[in-house]
Amino acid sequence: MDKKPYLIFVASQKGGVGKTTIALNLSIALTYQDYSVLLIDSDVATFSVKEHLGIQGSGKGYIDAITGKATVADCIFSYQPVGLDLILGDTGDDTSGDVTPDSLNKFYSQVLKLSYDFIIVDGQPGLFNSTIAKYLNDVIIVTTPDNPSAISSAKLSSYCEKLKVSHRLLINRTGYSKFELTREGVERLFGDVAYATMPEDKIIPESLAKHRPAYMLDRGSGFATAIEALSRVYMLRVGEPETHTPVGGKKRRGFFGRFARWAINDTTNQDQGQG
Ligand SMILES: Nc1ncnc2c1ncn2[C@@H]1O[C@H](COP(=O)(O)OP(=O)(O)OP(=O)(O)O)[C@@H](O)[C@H]1O
Ligand SMILES: [Mg+2]
Incomplete structure (x- = not known):
């Protein structure tokens, strides 16, 4: 019997703390473990998953799905x-007005019918719309190890508590300052x-440069x-990967390619691609 996908929402109160980096790498780590994963870029302020991956062009994406245009x-792009x-999402016009409780309800109920082990949503900074709380299995609250970021993240944590949504804290970019937040803090x-915690690591700027x-x-x-340690927390929650093929997965990739005209134009990706 098909299980419902386990939905992880990656959130932060402040911007630029590492949500996209974490959402993307967690998705990749779970995919390497044979789980089928759908990563959704829902950051309408700055869609950036495609920039991290060196994906160019324009294709149907989050706003088309949210507004029911597609x-x-x-x-889905594989x-x-x-x-x-x-x-993915496109940058350009201000599309935040399209994101209403009604459109979110329709979108989340549709994606949860898809056959994935995991759906990971890269959020935009700030409190997420409370209407989606009922769809979330877990929220990862990303913060950097400094007081301003942590204090604002504590608001997001109280918000999750109020909405009764399971959540955890991820302190990103640790290990580079002797003044960083202590365990007691x-x-x-x-x-x-x-x-x-996730360490500050020079592999991240390298990864951005190489897409x-x-x-x-x-x-x-x-x-x-x-x-990888974080991915194990979720693997334990979900159990073994389901054996089904994901919607845009290997067997049906060509079919979905017709609709999503995004393309990996980055030479690094093409040269090193495994499949
Ligand atoms: N662990 C890390 N080590 C080194 N640099 C990092 C680390 N995590 C994130 N960064 C850097 O921080 C910057 C912001 O990361 P990212 O885009 O993932 O944040 P974000 O929270 O998604 O931002 P936004 O709110 O704009 O969507 C990037 O330039 C990235 O290189
Ligand atoms: Mg981001």
């Missing part, structure tokens, strides 16, 4: 080097919310090791 399946499915702000996820560039790096 079916969700028509908006990142062929690993077989990770994506719903974290516990004072977040109580007993589970938390993990290739850090996890694919160097699985032995400190960052990739921490991502």
Whole structure:
């Protein structure tokens, strides 16, 4: 029997703390473990998954799916080097007005009918729309290890508590300052919310320059090791991967290619692609 996908929402109160980096690398790590994963870029302020992956061109994406201009399946693009499915977004017009509680309800109920083990949503900074709370299995709250970011993240943590949404804290870019948040500081702000850390790692700027996820560039790096530990938390929740083929997955990739005209134009990706 088909299980419903496990939906992880990657959130932060402040911008630029590492949501996209974490959402993308967690998706890749789970895909490497044979889970079928759909990564959704829902950051209408700055869609950036495609920039991280060196994907160019324009195709149907998040706003088309949200507004019902295209079916969700028509908006899926398969990142062929690993077989990770994506719903991308375009930059340009201000599309935030399209995101209403009604459109979100329709979108989330549709994606949850798809056959994936995991759906990972890269969010935009700030509180997420409360209407989606009922669809989320877990929220990853990303913060950097400094007081301003952590204090604002504590708001997001209280918000999740109020909405009764399971959540955990991820302290990104640790290990480079002797003034960073201490364990006591974290516990004072977040109580007993589970938390993990991701190190500051030079593999991240390299990965951005090469348009290739850090996890694919160097699985032995400190960052990739921490991502792998995080992926194990979720693997335990979901159990073994389902054996089905994901919607945009290998067997049907050509079919979806007709609708999503995104293309990996980056030479690094083409040269090193595995499939
Ligand atoms: N662990 C890390 N080590 C080194 N640099 C990092 C790390 N995590 C993130 N960065 C850097 O921080 C910047 C922001 O990362 P990212 O785009 O993932 O953040 P974001 O929260 O998605 O931003 P936005 O709010 O704009 O969507 C990037 O330039 C990235 O290189
Ligand atoms: Mg981002």
